[in-house]
Amino acid sequence: MYKLNGDVSSLQSTGPMTESLNNVLLLLVGLPGSGKSTFCNKLMQSSPQKWKRICQDIISNGKRGTKDQCLKEAEKALCQGFNVMIDRCNLTIKQRQEFLQLATRISAQVHALILDIPVKICIQRAMQRIGHEGGLEGKHAPAAVQRMAQTLERPAEVEGFTSIFTCCTADDIERAFCMYHLDTQGDHRNNDNDKNVSGNVTGERVCGTSLGSNKYCTHDDIRKAFSTHQLDTQQDYRNNDKRVPGKLNSETEYGDNFSSINSSDAGFRTLAFPSISTSDFQFDHEKAADIIVDVASNFLQEFKGLGLRLVFVDLKENSDMLTRVRQKSTALGMRSEEFMVIAGDITKLRSSSKLECSFIANATNWRLRPGGGGVNAAIFNAAGEGLEIETKKRVKTLAPGSALTVPLPASSPLYMNEGVTHIIHVLGPNMNPQRPNCLQGNYVEGSKLLRDAYSCMFRAFASCVESQSDQPVNQITNPCKSKDKQNAFTILMQSAKRKSWTVDNSMKAKHHRQTTGQQEAESSMKSISAGESDDTFHKLELDGAKSTAESQGRSIISKGEIQRPSLSTGVSKVKQGDAWTEALRNIALHPEHYQNMTLKVTDQAVVINDKFPKARKHLLVLSRMDGLDSIKDLRSSHLALLYHMQSLGMEFVQAFLKEDISLVFRMGYHLDPSMRQLHMHIMSQDFDSPSLKNKKHWNSFTSTFFRDSKGVIEEIEKMGRVQPVDDESSLLTMELRCHRCRSVQPNIPRLKKHIHTCQQPFPAGLLQKGFLIMADNENGKK
DNA sequence: GTTCTAGAAC
DNA sequence: GTTCTAGAAC
Numbered sequence: 001m002y003k004l005n006g007d008v009s010s011l012q013s014t015g016p017m018t019e020s021l022n023n024v025l026l027l028l029v030g031l032p033g034s035g036k037s038t039f040c041n042k043l044m045q046s047s048p049q050k051w052k053r054i055c056q057d058i059i060s061n062g063k064r065g066t067k068d069q070c071l072k073e074a075e076k077a078l079c080q081g082f083n084v085m086i087d088r089c090n091l092t093i094k095q096r097q098e099f100l101q102l103a104t105r106i107s108a109q110v111h112a113l114i115l116d117i118p119v120k121i122c123i124q125r126a127m128q129r130i131g132h133e134g135g136l137e138g139k140h141a142p143a144a145v146q147r148m149a150q151t152l153e154r155p156a157e158v159e160g161f162t163s164i165f166t167c168c169t170a171d172d173i174e175r176a177f178c179m180y181h182l183d184t185q186g187d188h189r190n191n192d193n194d195k196n197v198s199g200n201v202t203g204e205r206v207c208g209t210s211l212g213s214n215k216y217c218t219h220d221d222i223r224k225a226f227s228t229h230q231l232d233t234q235q236d237y238r239n240n241d242k243r244v245p246g247k248l249n250s251e252t253e254y255g256d257n258f259s260s261i262n263s264s265d266a267g268f269r270t271l272a273f274p275s276i277s278t279s280d281f282q283f284d285h286e287k288a289a290d291i292i293v294d295v296a297s298n299f300l301q302e303f304k305g306l307g308l309r310l311v312f313v314d315l316k317e318n319s320d321m322l323t324r325v326r327q328k329s330t331a332l333g334m335r336s337e338e339f340m341v342i343a344g345d346i347t348k349l350r351s352s353s354k355l356e357c358s359f360i361a362n363a364t365n366w367r368l369r370p371g372g373g374g375v376n377a378a379i380f381n382a383a384g385e386g387l388e389i390e391t392k393k394r395v396k397t398l399a400p401g402s403a404l405t406v407p408l409p410a411s412s413p414l415y416m417n418e419g420v421t422h423i424i425h426v427l428g429p430n431m432n433p434q435r436p437n438c439l440q441g442n443y444v445e446g447s448k449l450l451r452d453a454y455s456c457m458f459r460a461f462a463s464c465v466e467s468q469s470d471q472p473v474n475q476i477t478n479p480c481k482s483k484d485k486q487n488a489f490t491i492l493m494q495s496a497k498r499k500s501w502t503v504d505n506s507m508k509a510k511h512h513r514q515t516t517g518q519q520e521a522e523s524s525m526k527s528i529s530a531g532e533s534d535d536t537f538h539k540l541e542l543d544g545a546k547s548t549a550e551s552q553g554r555s556i557i558s559k560g561e562i563q564r565p566s567l568s569t570g571v572s573k574v575k576q577g578d579a580w581t582e583a584l585r586n587i588a589l590h591p592e593h594y595q596n597m598t599l600k601v602t603d604q605a606v607v608i609n610d611k612f613p614k615a616r617k618h619l620l621v622l623s624r625m626d627g628l629d630s631i632k633d634l635r636s637s638h639l640a641l642l643y644h645m646q647s648l649g650m651e652f653v654q655a656f657l658k659e660d661i662s663l664v665f666r667m668g669y670h671l672d673p674s675m676r677q678l679h680m681h682i683m684s685q686d687f688d689s690p691s692l693k694n695k696k697h698w699n700s701f702t703s704t705f706f707r708d709s710k711g712v713i714e715e716i717e718k719m720g721r722v723q724p725v726d727d728e729s730s731l732l733t734m735e736l737r738c739h740r741c742r743s744v745q746p747n748i749p750r751l752k753k754h755i756h757t758c759q760q761p762f763p764a765g766l767l768q769k770g771f772l773i774m775a776d777n778e779n780g781k782k
Numbered sequence: 783g784t785t786c787t788a789g790a791a792c
Numbered sequence: 793g794t795t796c797t798a799g800a801a802c
Contacts, residue, residue, distance in 0.1 A: 067786085144793065580802070582784045611784070674783055691784095694796080747795060 023108045025074060027182065029100055029155055030115030033129070037175060039115070040087045042646055046171040046181050055087040067095075071102055078108050083180075091152045092690075093159060100160040112155035113176055114166040129243060163722045203556070229617040263310035268309040268337070272346050273361035273462040274375040275314060275321040276453050277428030278445075281435060289324035293332055295454040299462075300338050308462060309338050309359060316341035330574060346375060347540070350418045356527035357420060359464065361457045364425040366397050366436060368404070379423060384415040386424055394662035395775075396718050398427040401452030402438065402661050423462050427454045443743045452658065459658045478650060585677040586713045588622040591748070599652070605643050609653065610681070612691040617656050617663065617684035628678045631669045631712055631722045646709045648684045653773050661775035664762070668708040668771075670700055671728060680709055683760070685739065685772070688774060694748060696732045704740040705731040708771040739763075 040053040054070050054077070067088075074084045090096050096112075103110035126141035155164050167173045183208050275292070277283035296310050312329075315323040326341040342353060349355040362379045365372055368391050370380035380387055386409040398404055404425040408415040417419060429449035430438050438444045488630040587594045587608060591601045597620065600607040610618040623641055628634075634642070649667045656663055664685040673679065685703060692698065699705060704725050725731070736745045741760035745751035766772050 141793095578783090583783075693784095749795085 021083065021109075021180065023076065023078060023081075024180075025078060025088045025103045025108045025110045026083065026085045026100060026153070027096055027110065027112050028087055029090075029112050030431055031122040031148055031152075032147060035124035035125075035173065036089075036115060039113075039177065040085045042177060042693055043085065043180055046177075049083060050083055051180075052082040053085045053087050057088075067098065071098055074099065075102055075106065078102075078106055089148060091148060092157075093153050096155065096159060104160060105222050109162040110160065112161050112164045112671075114155060114164065114181075114569065115173070116166050116168045116729075143654065172619075201288055259579050261466075261525035264583060268307050269359070269461075269465045270309045270311055270355070270357040271359040271361060271424070271458070272311040272313050272349055272355075272357040272365050273454075273457060274346055275312070275423075276363045276426055276457075277430065277450055278321055279363075279374050280372065280432060281427060281428060281430040282432040283446060283450060284431070284443065285320050285324055287443060287545065288319060289328050291447060291450050292325055292454060293328040293334070295451055295458065296329075296339055297332055299455070299458040300334070301460060308465065309340070310458065311340040311342060313342055313344060313349070315343065315345065317709075319343070338500065345378065347414060347420075349377050357418075359422045359424060359426045359461050360414075360420050361403075361426050361461075362499035363400065364427055366399070366427055368392070368395070368398055368425055379414075382418075383412045383420075383423060387410045387414075391423075391425065398425060398661065399775070400429050401449040401456065402427060402658060403453070404662060405460045405660050424457050424464075424761060426453050426457045442628040456658045456691050462471055463659055481583065485580040518542060538620065581674065581676050584620070584675045584679055585626075587625060588624045588677045588679075600648065602644070602648065603647055604641055608650055612759075613695055614689050614692040615687050616682045616689065617665070617682065618689070619649075619652055619682040620735065621648050621667075621680040621682065623678040625678065629676045630673055630678065631671065631707060633678070634712070634716055634722055636716060636720055639713065642709065642716070645680050646713065649709065650773070651681060652682055657773075657775045663775075665766055665772070665773040666701075666706070666708060666766075667710075667714060668706050671705045671707055671722075671725065673729070681706075687739070687752075692748075692752070695736060698736055698748070699732045699734055703731045703734060706770070708766075710770055730766070 002332065028040065030036050037055065037568055040055070043051050044053050053074075054073050056067065056070050068084060070088065077084045086099055088513075090099075100110055102108075109283075121358075123141055123145045155161055157164060161217060165176055165179075167176050175273075186562060275288060278288045280286055292312065300308070300310065312322070313323050316322070322343055323342060329339055340355075342355070344353050346360055349357050360379060363375050365376060370388060371377050387406060390406045391404070395404060406423045406425065408421055408423060410416070414423075419780060429446040430436065431437060431441065431446060431678060433440070439449075447561055521682065587597060587620045588606050591598050591606045594608075597608050598606050599609065604624055606622045606624060608620050610620050623645060625638075625641060628638070628641075646667065653665045653667070656665070665682060666685060667680055667682050669680055670680070680699070687698070687701070705728075707722065712722055736748070737743065738751070738754055738758055738760075740744060740755070740758045740762055742763065743754070745754050761767075762772055
């Protein structure tokens, strides 16, 4: 039997349970064979006056249509007063995104109904069916369903859903049907024949199938029904490894149990962390407690209201560290929802304390080995050998003050039993003469390292949450922020279409912003001009980069002037005119309009996240020099700019390496960029990204089409310009070769699979030339 | 830069 | 069935 897992947290926070089910856009989410169409058809039969089914497989006169057609039909139906079901797989965030945007635009509720049926069953159904609208049936079904299962990204509230329901059992589907069934005869709660959902949901009045029920259920009924399934849901998950895989969001996955603890927990991403260095490494407790509270407080302030929670855990209630941290955090007035201090076993927080923590920090040793008897031993033991294997895949050792994030394999007991998805290893300073690298009482260095350790731990946590959600961390658990960011890109593209947005033209610009709802940009400009703190500006900024940004970026921008050095020797042929080709240029020349995109602004450059990252870390450093579009335009006079851009990049790289010392970076330029405005890529070399999709993407970062910043500078210093390469036009279409072992791979999926496991050293040439940037820890090098 | 589609090749 | 490509539209 399948289980029901209503995302009660979302219902409690924003839920429609007290609203009527009008103007609802219901996105079905499920594999072929999961029962989406069956559900939709049944609902159509029972409530044809209230619901419209939009099915992409038949939308084009009975044939497969496009997403756009679905969007148009959905909008039309919603505007006509219907509720709308989107009957397509909707497996990924991108596939759902435009429907959420539509709902936002026309102020409709948008629900997700996840049919979380085991892959095996979906395949069986898909193989057996005949005459499927989309043609996915028979012998071709298994491969297709399997492949689609790999792409699932579970719907999350952060995407903008009003409600999310997960159905794992036939009973769940009945309940969902019961909830969405809108009887045109009115409110059946007044009908004596009706019973509440948890009492009887197996009515057979609709076409004699097991799905149908004409019972009208209140939302409270549904909520009660969900809550009765908590235990079963969890048990079912532990014993069933054949459920649909995907990006697991543990709070969503275990939402019922999570919400049963405390409704205020809803939406939080939680990191549980132990005291670092105070046990075996004998760091002074008073100093350590001060550092914990101070670093945590600063971190939570920086990410205020964004749903990140820190939980300090010590084994015993009467421990000295626990008492000190509790007292200091209370004295500082830290919010208990965001910063908790609890006694207990950090590896059993869910089972013993009913606290959901997807992330656990581990006070490890420099060799990252199990053992030691304390937290390290407990975590390695609880996680099973998978943690050691995954850790060793990354690095061999860890430097004091550094962190290493390791995703737990789904088979790990800690993952299965406690819902922990990541371990963040941290090494603190050692004050114990009996242990390696003793600082011999040097608390200046020791305190700095302990601060670094906690800071890296917290930032690694935030960074990981960011990558899980596919959105910058300052948008996590905050749909409004998410929409703002979305708007920012829309605005970017819109503004790219407009010509000549100059500072001199500010009155015109101001008028335009006001008439297009860009008051936010205006107010942000004001706050910067006045030198006030701007929360969003530095959200993503890393420690190493922060002080420079404050000293350079703001002071430059506050003048409201943008330098535009002239360029006389441009020889590149970057396409001009299209909105997208101009997008970077607009940011570079007018960063004040794009504050929520910029990570750092100086007089010469702007740092942003790549909109479509091709690796875990992918940033762009944009030159602000107008007219300079490509490295082919570069001459000796640009060397200062190139050094500046490289220096900026290094600041970010160093900060990233502190968060995760297993990363390796390259910084460089595309030989023939598609977008105007000289921009340098900062790329981690994992290439672990869904946005990396084709040969052109891969070759643009791994062939000589990618010109390392250091090499570009050297060429210009020696030759005065970037040297041409032979057969430039074929670089992007050449065969796919692993960037490490140089083996040829037949296609992108196989390449991605290969690079995920390839442990070969990087090509010696890259190392010798200094093009690879790694943690400054020789043992941490690959 | 992206998404989307159609068609070829496998 | 998937992968790849080219072209259009944005």
